[in-house]
Amino acid sequence: MPVSLSNISWHQNGSKRLSYAVLFFQTLFTILALYNIKEPVSIPFIKLPFAIAILAALYFLPKPFYHPVFWASLLAYFSILLVKDFYGVANHHFAACYILIALIQYTAGSRPDDDLLKFHIRFILMMVLLLSAVQKFLSPSYTNGTFFQFEMYMDIFLKPMKWVVPGWQNAIAENLEAYKQLKAVYPSKLETIILREPISHAAVIAKTGSWFAIIIEAMAGIALFAKSSHRISHVLLLATIAGVFFFRQETGFLAMLSCMGLLLAPAKSWRNIWLFCFIVFAAMVATGAGLR
Amino acid sequence: MKGLVLKYALPLLILSVAIHQFYMVYQNRLTRWKGGGFGMYSEMHALTREVWIGKADSMWLASNPKVTKKEVANKANRLRFMPNKNKLLQFASYAAKQYGYDSILVQVWEPILNPENNTLSRKLISELKYAGKP
Numbered sequence: 411m412p413v414s415l416s417n418i419s420w421h422q423n424g425s426k427r428l429s430y431a432v433l434f435f436q437t438l439f440t441i442l443a444l445y446n447i448k449e450p451v452s453i454p455f456i457k458l459p460f461a462i463a464i465l466a467a468l469y470f471l472p473k474p475f476y477h478p479v480f481w482a483s484l485l486a487y488f489s490i491l492l493v494k495d496f497y498g499v500a501n502h503h504f505a506a507c508y509i510l511i512a513l514i515q516y517t518a519g520s521r522p523d524d525d526l527l528k529f530h531i532r533f534i535l536m537m538v539l540l541l542s543a544v545q546k547f548l549s550p551s552y553t554n555g556t557f558f559q560f561e562m563y564m565d566i567f568l569k570p571m572k573w574v575v576p577g578w579q580n581a582i583a584e585n586l587e588a589y590k591q592l593k594a595v596y597p598s599k600l601e602t603i604i605l606r607e608p609i610s611h612a613a614v615i616a617k618t619g620s621w622f623a624i625i626i627e628a629m630a631g632i633a634l635f636a637k638s639s640h641r642i643s644h645v646l647l648l649a650t651i652a653g654v655f656f657f658r659q660e661t662g663f664l665a666m667l668s669c670m671g672l673l674l675a676p677a678k679s680w681r682n683i684w685l686f687c688f689i690v691f692a693a694m695v696a697t698g699a700g701l702r
Numbered sequence: 703m704k705g706l707v708l709k710y711a712l713p714l715l716i717l718s719v720a721i722h723q724f725y726m727v728y729q730n731r732l733t734r735w736k737g738g739g740f741g742m743y744s745e746m747h748a749l750t751r752e753v754w755i756g757k758a759d760s761m762w763l764a765s766n767p768k769v770t771k772k773e774v775a776n777k778a779n780r781l782r783f784m785p786n787k788n789k790l791l792q793f794a795s796y797a798a799k800q801y802g803y804d805s806i807l808v809q810v811w812e813p814i815l816n817p818e819n820n821t822l823s824r825k826l827i828s829e830l831k832y833a834g835k836p
Contacts (some may be wrong), residue, residue: 451730452786459774460748494737497726497732497736497783497784498780498783499736500742501735501736501738501739501740501741501742504738504740508712508715508716511712511715512712515708515712526708526709529709530712530713533712533713533716534716537716537717537720537740538740541720541739541740541741542740542741542742542744545734545739545741545744546741546743546744548744549734549741549744549745551745551746552744552745556814556815557743557744557745557746558814559815559817560746560813560815560822561743563815563820575748588822589813592822593752593763596754597752597754597809597811597826598761598826600823601823601824602821602822602823603816603821603822603823604819604820604821604822605820605821605822607820609710612820613807613817613818616817617817637792645736652721657743658743660742671733671826690796
């Protein structure tokens with residue numbers, strides 16, 4: 411029988427209702443492992459013993475993903491990095507810690523409480539998306555479109571456009587060179603440079619894109635918390651993920667969102683979609699094609 | 703009671719971190735990108751900021767390792783994420799000591815784009831003149 415996504419048998423372990431929980435555990439563990447391999451924040455002599463302990467737990471413990479000690483070991487490691495550089499680690503480092511706490515609670519109980527796990531994951535997802543929208547809304551340079559425009563001019567946002575829009579690449583190259591020269595001069599000389607638009611009406615596009623992101627993220631966050639089993643909620647999350655991916659390849663963060671989408675999926679077809687997204691993003695992190 | 707604690711302890715923790723991050727953004731000038739507030743891509747990244755140090759008539763880019771001592775450059779890079787008065791003071795006293803200066807000027811600049819005419823300039827967002835004591 412050929413192997414396809416539709417033939418994947420969702421593992422039955424621990425809980426009858428949340429039979430695919432182990433797939434969530436596997437995907438989460440994969441992205442956390444990849445994140446740590448690429449993580450620049452490190453403390454000498456900490457990473458290796460933890461890696462040995464966690465891998466030993468993975469291979470020696472029976473059903474390691476259902477053992478709170480396994481997730482607690484990961485949380486301990488993540489917490490050490492968090493305490494060391496609280497204002498320096500990536501935001502999905504915080505998200506990872508929250509998910510690990512939820513998993514410790516889930517696996518430490520006398521029987522797995524599926525509803526509690528789903529409630530925690532819904533809450534985490536809502537906070538991630540809603541906070542992201544609120545922060546953008548409160549930032550003047552975001553709402554007036556100038557942040558978006560700057561990122562577009564400096565080859566950070568919309569990189570794939572260079573294959574679509576003629577002259578995009580040349581305009582970006584000129585902007586980068588001009589900005590490099592500007593930075594070499596002391597600012598009080600009031601030096602200014604004029605940047606080239608890679609596409610006409612760039613300011614309008616930037617402002618529209620900025621507000622679109624705020625609205626979609628806020629809607630997805632609220633919908634996923636209120637109605638996580640509704641298909642529309644997952645369509646909104648997928649739109650958010652597709653938007654972020656198109657603007658900037660934050661694949662580590664997107665893989666984590668896909669994991670959470672997988673756990674909350676309303677049907678097998680949606681689990682396949684989230685699994686596919688996860689595989690693409692995780693592969694991009696592993697190969698360096700995307701950000702960790 | 704135990705059930706309530708199990709259910710709401712984690713959401714309370716998440717809310718606490720978020721509130722703390724907002725406090726740090728508005729009171730201590732932490733960049734929105736950091737601190738667990740999920741404000742990435744909501745404002746200019748701190749790495750676009752420039753830290754210039756020196757005397758008023760001779761300033762240099764502190765984050766440039768070609769013209770700055772490595773440890774000073776590292777601390778200048780960190781300063782960009784939270785350029786409040788305390789952090790500026792800590793950095794200025796360290797840099798002054800490293801260069802054997804009695805006083806030193808520290809400035810943090812950020813790029814600013816005018817969307818109407820596509821002009822990019824820089825804006826001074828933090829400054830401290832350190833004269834050997836706070």
